[in-house]
Amino acid sequence: MANANYFSSNKPPKVLVTCPNTPKMGITFLKENGCQIIMLEKSSEEDVLKHIAEVDALLLAPPLKLTKRILDVAGGNMKTIATLSAGYDHIDVNDLKRRGIKLGNTPNVVNAAVADIAVLLALAAARRLHEGRLKIENNQWQSDYQWMLGQDVCNSTIGIVGLGGIGQAVAKRLKGFEVRQILYTGHREKPEGEDLGAKFVSLDTLLRDSDFVIICVPLTNETENMCNQDFFSKMKKTAVFVNISRGKVVDQPALIEALKNGTIFAAGLDVMTPEPLPPDHDLLKLPNVVLMPHLGTATVNTENEMSLLAAKNILKGLAGEEMIHPVV
Template sequence: MSVSGMSTVHPKTLTPKVLVTSPNIPKIGITFLEDNGCHVTVVENATEEDVLRHIAGVDALLVLAPVKITRAVLDAAGSNLKAVSALSAGYDHIDVQELKRRGIKLGNAPRVVNAPVADLAILLALAAARRLHEGRLKIENNEWDRLHYQWILGQDINNSTVGIVGFGGIGQAIAKRLKGFEVRQILYTGHREKPEGKSLGAKFVSLDTLLRDSDYVIICAPLTKDTEDMCNEEFFSKMKKTAVFVNISRGRVVDQPALIKALKTGTIFAAGLDVMTPEPLPPDHELLKLPNIVLTPHRGIATVETENTMALLAAKNILKCLAGEEMLHPVV
């Protein structure tokens, strides 16, 4: 059977087995695989132990974090495994080098995440700048002073300079949205200058220049050996005291104790985080005790439309690979 122009699985592959590593993957992706001749097993709990109980002999994995695809997981799968498809744009939870070594194909679901994650980045920037969490605390503690309002003055985004660290699809989507807020200047930094920067009116600068000049610093860089703990004490010391820090990439890009210190001491004005370390964050964590921070639980892509689109794309990656074709979005 073929759906939406997709090829059916290769005739040599009789009823290929697909393991879905999380019960949270939208049904549309699972149904699509089943309608195209696959036998699909969905683990009950998104844990490595549960995955290991079901993984032997599967032909493909449909993967959603927090489950990590490690050498041990691949060993347990066996030699039948041909495809791994991530229901995400990032794949730092997957041992890419080990997949390469074994000749297993990896696909992901990029671009579709750009819009919802960019929307959340703007939301966090505005919420932190306008002190939404602190204001809510004042209400809860019966400290809403209507006569004196200096305590809740925030920072403007119009006529501000916004610095974006990492100017891939998400960074560019953020830049597009910033136009509507009449910002004065958009700066970005990364490995190289990009042609999209000029079309978006964004200026390529060094990291030091970006930190020095920006009223908002938004982190969009992927987690790599070079970016891990990139946002450290020295990083925050170079920012304006009135600056707002936003992270929608990965928690480990930030040296979290350094961020907490910067927020406590007034080195920076406020922060908005969708990602942190660890995840889930313990309810007694120091971040939750700070008034000048806005937190969301790593839900940048959490809209119904986005999740459904990603699940369908991840499923199509698997079918393409099992049919002997290139994935729609191959990584390796």
Template sequence: MHKFKVLVANDTIAQIAHDLLKAECEVIVCKAERSSILAHIAGVDALFWSSLLKLDKEILDRAGPQLQVVVTMSAGYDHIDIEEIKRRGIKFGNFPSVLNDALADLGVLLALAASRRITEGLLAVGKSCFCPTDGNRPLGVDISGSTVGIVGLGGIGQNIVQRLKSFKVARFLYTGHTEKPEGKAIGAEFVPMEILLRESDFVIACIPLTKETEKMFNAEVFSKMKKTAVFVNISRGDVVNQPDLINALKDNMIFAAGLDVTTPEPLPPNHELMTLPNCVITPHIGSATVKTRRYMAEMTAKNILHALKGEPMITPVL
């Protein structure tokens, strides 16, 4: 009996994905490196993608015309050449809601860490230089009683609102293309971007990277925020004009920033963003929990198997 060939383009994927695929397919595993992928992809029927590497025409050409399905183990797919996949009639899927809880947790963590000047605190601890007990210690800003603005009230944004309610946030604002019934249900107020920027103490970006959102957070946007505002980005690095953010932080145009995503990734050790005491940076770990990654791997494998069998994909994009 013919067995479909599946390339798992990452050798660190949870074992459950391998077990599911091997039960019905021939599985090839390679490193999440472009050269390794190009060396192993020829002749496969399905591609398990778990990398922020660009999935482009060259890789698809090397795979060959028999490639039927591609599934990315991520919610975002700005790193995937969707038009090329569509042109070839390849089925494509992702997982838009699996990451909601883990990313919301990290969004709250970054908001709190940036607002309480954790980077400065860690630097002081590293120098055995604890804060003075008098009134000269560095002061953060409170989330209790604040106004939190969510840019992009999808599943992640909604989960952030639900979590922050326990912190006694006074008001939740959100903006987007249209007002959402989910916003009203969780007590968030739909406002234009201008009002959100002007009135929010915390601005949290939860938007996909598109042509519309690329470099959306720029000097003009930062200039409209409060000088005491904290900016958090858990979406994609390229939704921010990074030089403009650096200037806003250096010039105290805003109070602080918490970032899980940057441009590039990883940042060089000597990158200016890494030197700023009012910036907390994590290395794109939004989904990096054991439970979340295991579930993502499992569902990506199942999505591939559904497509190969001619069954509806669990979460199709194309």
């Protein structure tokens, strides 16, 4: 994979690793391929600035942002960046293009873990998991036959906004729950949708007809605050909203109002704004919300694979080759 002449020189390439908890698999791979690792003890912009001028590559882990200040201080040798994430909204991609810096990310290896979280949140919100726990804690357990009725996944219509790798993995999992149909929307119809038996529809149709609306889009200028008051007003009152993409895709005050007013039935969120969420935030006061602290990729195997893929992206970039998953 590596350029033998470059890595066999007296000056091995230096890689700055921003997160001290980066899985060892990727770090070991870089070392075995001739790289010198500089590992930060604390993931902060100030600590990055102390070393960025002396390195050849950067292994960046969100939520740390790659700022203009960091790039301005970076030396001329720093031409390769790998982010330990599928998303790259913490990076100004256009700025990297202007500077001629390569960027790689880690998609695909995260699909299964994130899709599992989407299904978990859909089920938990539909069956009122958080609310049920609150009833137990507050000694409000009832024996009424009609008590705490939830929504069914079986025979439901699933709406997936964004049928990329994660969206497709969500669809595959939910097909096993004997859903009635799967709808999806995006920029265009996809052959993968046909393979999954999913129907391509407009966003308005998806919101009108879906019992579960699952957000799987990246955060871009187009998708920021896409899920707003108008969005929620078009959903069924019995519908469950799930977001496993990015918090800023949602107009959060609008979601809170929709949940308070019964505009929608419930929500399951792995991402929110801000992160970390303050312990006195309004979202935590709602019984019909299931929250997780951005754990979509948080499994041992997934993070090991992300680390290894990021390391391979760096080696490819240092060798002047196309990265396995290039962004720029």
